[in-house]
Amino acid sequence: MLTAGPQPGDFTSGSPRQILAEYLAHNRTVKFSDFKINKLALDGQTTGYGQEGKFSGPLKPMEFSIFEGQEPSQLIFQVSALDAQGNTVEGPVPVTIEVKDINDNRPVFLQQHYEGSVRQNSRPGKPFMYVNATDLDDPATLNGQLIYQILMQLPKVNNVMYFQINNQTGGISLTPQGSQELDPLKNPQYKLVVSVADMGGLTEHSFSDSVPVDITVKENIWKPPEPVEIEENSTKPYPFKITQVQWNDPGALYSLLDKENTPRFPFSIDQEGDIYVTQPLDREEKDAYVFYAVAKDEQGKPLSKPLEIQVKVKDINDNPPTCSSPVTVLEVQENEQIGQKLVRLMSPSLSSANFNSEIPLTSNTFVFTPELYPLIKAPPPQSISQCPKRYWSSIGTLIAHDMDEENTVNSVLEYRIVDQTPKVPQDGLFLVQEYSGTLQLVLQSLHKRDTPQYNLSVQVSDKDFKTLCFVQINVIDINDQIPIFEKSDYGNLTFPEDTAVGSVILTIQATDTDEPHTGSSKILYRITQGDSEGRLEIETDPQTNTGYVKLKKPLDFETVAIHNIVVQAENPEPLVPGVQYNASSSATFRLMVTDVNEAPQFSQQVFEAKVSEAVAKGTKVGNMTAKDPEGLDVSYSLRGDKRGWLRIDPATGEIFSVAQLDREAESLYRVQVVATEVGGSYLSSTAQFHLTLTDVNDNPPRLVKEYTGLFFCYPLKAPGSLIFEATDDDELTFRGRHFTFSLGSESLQKDWEVSKINGTHAHLSTKHTGFEERVYNISIRISDGDRQPLEGIVSLPVTFCKCVENRCFRPAAHMPGIPPVGMAVGILLATLLVIGIILAVVFFRMKRDKGQHKAESAQASEVKPLRN
Numbered sequence: 001m002l003t004a005g006p007q008p009g010d011f012t013s014g015s016p017r018q019i020l021a022e023y024l025a026h027n028r029t030v031k032f033s034d035f036k037i038n039k040l041a042l043d044g045q046t047t048g049y050g051q052e053g054k055f056s057g058p059l060k061p062m063e064f065s066i067f068e069g070q071e072p073s074q075l076i077f078q079v080s081a082l083d084a085q086g087n088t089v090e091g092p093v094p095v096t097i098e099v100k101d102i103n104d105n106r107p108v109f110l111q112q113h114y115e116g117s118v119r120q121n122s123r124p125g126k127p128f129m130y131v132n133a134t135d136l137d138d139p140a141t142l143n144g145q146l147i148y149q150i151l152m153q154l155p156k157v158n159n160v161m162y163f164q165i166n167n168q169t170g171g172i173s174l175t176p177q178g179s180q181e182l183d184p185l186k187n188p189q190y191k192l193v194v195s196v197a198d199m200g201g202l203t204e205h206s207f208s209d210s211v212p213v214d215i216t217v218k219e220n221i222w223k224p225p226e227p228v229e230i231e232e233n234s235t236k237p238y239p240f241k242i243t244q245v246q247w248n249d250p251g252a253l254y255s256l257l258d259k260e261n262t263p264r265f266p267f268s269i270d271q272e273g274d275i276y277v278t279q280p281l282d283r284e285e286k287d288a289y290v291f292y293a294v295a296k297d298e299q300g301k302p303l304s305k306p307l308e309i310q311v312k313v314k315d316i317n318d319n320p321p322t323c324s325s326p327v328t329v330l331e332v333q334e335n336e337q338i339g340q341k342l343v344r345l346m347s348p349s350l351s352s353a354n355f356n357s358e359i360p361l362t363s364n365t366f367v368f369t370p371e372l373y374p375l376i377k378a379p380p381p382q383s384i385s386q387c388p389k390r391y392w393s394s395i396g397t398l399i400a401h402d403m404d405e406e407n408t409v410n411s412v413l414e415y416r417i418v419d420q421t422p423k424v425p426q427d428g429l430f431l432v433q434e435y436s437g438t439l440q441l442v443l444q445s446l447h448k449r450d451t452p453q454y455n456l457s458v459q460v461s462d463k464d465f466k467t468l469c470f471v472q473i474n475v476i477d478i479n480d481q482i483p484i485f486e487k488s489d490y491g492n493l494t495f496p497e498d499t500a501v502g503s504v505i506l507t508i509q510a511t512d513t514d515e516p517h518t519g520s521s522k523i524l525y526r527i528t529q530g531d532s533e534g535r536l537e538i539e540t541d542p543q544t545n546t547g548y549v550k551l552k553k554p555l556d557f558e559t560v561a562i563h564n565i566v567v568q569a570e571n572p573e574p575l576v577p578g579v580q581y582n583a584s585s586s587a588t589f590r591l592m593v594t595d596v597n598e599a600p601q602f603s604q605q606v607f608e609a610k611v612s613e614a615v616a617k618g619t620k621v622g623n624m625t626a627k628d629p630e631g632l633d634v635s636y637s638l639r640g641d642k643r644g645w646l647r648i649d650p651a652t653g654e655i656f657s658v659a660q661l662d663r664e665a666e667s668l669y670r671v672q673v674v675a676t677e678v679g680g681s682y683l684s685s686t687a688q689f690h691l692t693l694t695d696v697n698d699n700p701p702r703l704v705k706e707y708t709g710l711f712f713c714y715p716l717k718a719p720g721s722l723i724f725e726a727t728d729d730d731e732l733t734f735r736g737r738h739f740t741f742s743l744g745s746e747s748l749q750k751d752w753e754v755s756k757i758n759g760t761h762a763h764l765s766t767k768h769t770g771f772e773e774r775v776y777n778i779s780i781r782i783s784d785g786d787r788q789p790l791e792g793i794v795s796l797p798v799t800f801c802k803c804v805e806n807r808c809f810r811p812a813a814h815m816p817g818i819p820p821v822g823m824a825v826g827i828l829l830a831t832l833l834v835i836g837i838i839l840a841v842v843f844f845r846m847k848r849d850k851g852q853h854k855a856e857s858a859q860a861s862e863v864k865p866l867r868n
Contacts, residue, residue, distance in 0.1 A: 078094060106198070106208070107198050107209050108135075108209055111131075116215050117216040118182070119217075119219070120183060124175055143199065149165065149194070189214065190217065191212060192212070193211075193212055221246055225307075225309065227310040232282055234280060245293045246273045252303060255269065255296070256269050256291055256293060282313070284403050300738055315405035316404075317410035317462060317464045320402075320467050321466075324399040326470065330472070331395070333475075333476055333478045336441060395473060398471055400415075412463075415434060417458055425451075426444075429442065429443050430473070453472065455470065455472055456471040478520065478576050482581050482584065484511055485509070488588065489588050492592060494593075495594070508549065509547065520573045523545040524570050525538040526567070526568045526569075527567055528567070529564065558595075566588050569586070602625070608689075617658060620654055623655065624648070630677070635650045646671060667731075668693075669692075669693065670690050672687070672689070697784065697788055698790070700790040701727070702792050703724060714800040719765060721755075739759060739760060739783065741755075741756050744780055744781045752765065776799075777797050779795050
C-alpha cells in the first residue's frame with residue numbers, strides 16, 4: 001500500500017491515484033520524502049520500511065499495486081536519491097505502480113432505445129440485430145464481463161418465447177418456434193426488454209442496466225413460387241426464364257438441388273434468382289419435375305429452408321394412336337338379335353310399376369319395357385347388375401391407346417370402320433361406337449354356315465393422327481346348352497394344414513355340348529360357397545375343360561377345420577333366352593383340415609427400426625414378437641449378428657445394443673431373429689430385423705486421396721499454389737460438405753498459406769520463392785464446421801525439384817538389394833566365365849569319350865574271325 005504523507009504544493013488531499021497523477025503532472029522525478037511509504041514489494045519480498053519523510057534500504061527497481069480508479073491503469077516513473085543540496089546520490093531507478101480495478105462502474109447501453117426488424121421464417125439462431133453496452137471497469141477482469149438477457153417479450157403468445165439473445169455478443173435472433181410461428185398479419189410488432197449485467201451475472205452484487213427493444217415483423221418473401229407449366233418440345237430459344245425466387249436481403253447466392261436425381265436435369269438459376277429451363281422437355285419421358293431452390297450466404301451456409309419448385313410439362317399432340325394388339329379377336333353368336341344395346345334404366349326405382357317411365361338416351365338405345373320380357377321369357381331385372389349379358393349390345397371392344405395426356409383433347413380417340421371382309425350377305429353389318437370402340441351387330445343376324453369369320457379394318461384417330469387397327473370376328477354356335485358336372489358330389493377330402501400353397505387337391509370335370517373351343521362351350525368354374533377367405537382357386541384346362549382345385553392360401557386348422565364347398569360351372573358367353581343354369585351345373589365337396597404342430601409365426605417378415613449410431617450401450621433398439629399357433633411359449637435368439645452389436649431378450653423379443661454402433665461400417669444392419677417354441681417339437685421360424693443407423697459427426701476430415709505427386713519446379717521463379725481436396729466418412733447432407741482449412745502449425749505461416757476454394761477444395765500456396773531442393777511435409781488442419789466440429793491434421797508432401805519439360809526430374813537413387821552398375825557388370829562377367837568353363841569341360845569329356853570309342857572299335861576289328 002502507498003499512503004500519501006505531507007505533500008508540497010497545493011495537492012494535499014484526494015485519493016492516492018489522484019495525488020499520484022497530479023504529482024506526476026508537475027514532477028517527472030519522485031522524491032521519497034514527499035510520500036509516506038509503509039511497505040514496498042519486490043518479487044514478493046519486503047525490501048524496506050519507511051518513516052515520515054525517510055526511506056531505508058537499497059535503491060532498486062520496484063513494483064507494487066494499489067486498488068483504485070480506472071485510468072491510468074499503470075503508473076511508471078523514475079525515483080532518485082538526493083542529498084540536502086538536491087544532488088543525485090543514487091538512481092534514478094524505475095518504479096511501477098499497477099492500479100488494480102474494482103467494480104465501481106455499472107454497465108450502460110449505448111442507446112436508450114433500440115429498433116429492429118426481422119422477416120418471418122428467418123433462420124433460427126441467426127442474429128438480425130445487436131444491442132451493445134459498455135462498462136468502464138477492466139474488461140480483462142470479471143468486473144467488466146457483461147452478460148445479456150431478455151427479461152420480457154410482449155406479446156408472449158401461448159407463453160412461447162419467439163426471440164433469443166446471445167448472452168456474450170448481444171445478438172438477437174429467432175427461436176425455432178419463432179421461425180415457424182411469427183406472422184406479420186397476426187402480430188406485426190413485438191417489444192422486448194433486454195438487460196445487461198457485469199460480473200458475468202454471477203453474483204447478486206453485480207451492476208445492471210436495461211433497455212427497450214422494438215421489433216417489426218416483416219413478410220417473408222422467400223416463398224415457393226406457383227407451380228410452373230411448360231409446353232413440351234417448345235420451339236422457344238433456350239434457355240428461357242420460367243419463374244423466380246428471391247431472398248429477403250440482397251447478396252444471397254442461389255443454387256438448385258435436384259430432388260429426384262434425374263439423369264437429365266434441364267434447369268438452371270442465376271444469381272438474381274431467375275430460374276430457367278435449358279433444353280426441350282418431353283412429357284412422355286417425364287411429365288413433372290420437383291426440385292429445390294437454395295439460398296446461401298457468402299460462407300456457403302444456407303440462409304433458410306430450400307424452396308420446392310414444381311414444374312408440370314404441358315402436353316401437345318405429338319403421339320399417334322396405337323392398337324393394343326395386331327389383331328383383336330371377338331366372337332358373336334349366330335342368330336344373335338340385332339340392335340341389342342345396354343339397357344338404360346332411368347327411373348329411380350326398378351319396380352315393374354315404374355318401367356314405363358324409362359326412355360332411350362339415344363336413337364341407338366334399345367329399352368326393354370315390361371311388355372317385352374314375356375316375349376323373351378325372362379323375368380324383369382330388379383337392378384342394373386341383374387340385366388342378363390345376352391341383352392347387352394357389345395360384341396366386344398377394340399382397345400387402342402394414345403401416349404398423350406389422358407383426359408385431354410390430345411388423347412381423345414375416334415373409331416370408324418373403313419372396311420369389312422367379306423361383304424356378304426352385305427356391307428355395313430357392324431357398327432363401332434365412335435368414342436368407346438364398342439362393336440355391335442346392326443343389320444341382321446349372322447349364320448356360321450354362310451360366313452364363319454369377318455375381318456374389319458377400323459380407323460382410330462385423334463385430332464392430328466390416324467392409325468389402322470384390325471378386328472377378327474368369329475361367328476360361333478348359339479349357347480343353348482349348359483355345362484353338366486360328371487358327378488354332383490366329390491365326397492370328403494382330408495388335408496393337413498401345412499399342405500403347400502399351389503397344391504392340386506381335387507380334379508373336377510363338367511362337359512358342354514355346344515360348339516367346341518368357343519365361348520359357348522368353354523367352362524369357367526367358380527366357388528360360390530364355403531370359401532369366404534379365398535383359400536382355394538380353380539384353373540380350367542382350355543382343351544378339356546377339366547377343373548383343377550388348388551390351394552391359393554395356406555389352410556388353417558385353428559381358423560376353419562371344415563369347408564363345405566359349392567362349385568358352379570358357367571360359360572363365358574351368355575345363354576340364349578329360355579335356357580338357365582340349374583343343379584346339374586353345380587357340384588359339392590367337403591374339405592377337412594387336420595391339425596399340424598406349426599412353428600411360431602411372426603406378425604411380419606421384416607421388422608424395421610432406426611436409431612442414432614451414438615446410442616449408449618444397453619439401449620433398446622427394437623422389439624420382435626411371434627405367436628405359436630398351438631399356444632406354446634416362444635423363445636427368441638439372434639442369427640447373423642456378425643459384428644456383435646445386438647442382443648435379444650429370449651423371453652420378450654426386445655432387442656438391445658451391446659456395443660458401439662458405427663454407421664460408417666454398416667448403415668443398415670441386418671440380422672435374423674429366430675423364434676422357437678418351448679416345450680413341443682421345438683420348431684422355429686425366422687424373420688428379418690433391419691436396423692437403420694442415423695449419422696452423427698464422429699469422423700474427422702481427411703484427404704480424399706493420398707497426394708504423392710505434388711511438386712514445384714526448382715528454383716521457384718514466382719510464388720505458386722497447389723489444389724487439394726478433403727472429405728470425411730460421415731453421411732453427406734443436402735448442404736454438402738463445408739470444411740475450413742488452415743496450416744497445422746504457426747511455424748509454417750512464414751512460408752505457406754492455405755486458402756479455401758469451396759466446401760471441399762483449397763489452395764496450398766507459397767509465400768516466397770526461397771525454398772530448398774527437397775521434400776517439404778506440410779501439415780494442414782481441416783475442420784468440418786459441424787455444431788460439434790471435428791478436426792483432422794493431414795500432411796501434404798510437396799517436392800521442390802528440377803524440371804524437364806514441366807515434369808519433376810529426380811535422379812534414381814540406389815535401392816536396397818540392387819547392385820550398382822560396376823558390380824552388376826562384374827557379376828555378369830563372372831557368370832559368363834563359369835558358363836565357359838562348364839562348356840569346355842563338357843566338350844573335353846565328349847572328345848575323350850569319342851577317342852576311346854574309336855580305339856575299342858579298332859581292337860574289335862583286329863580279333864574278328866575270318867569267314868570262308
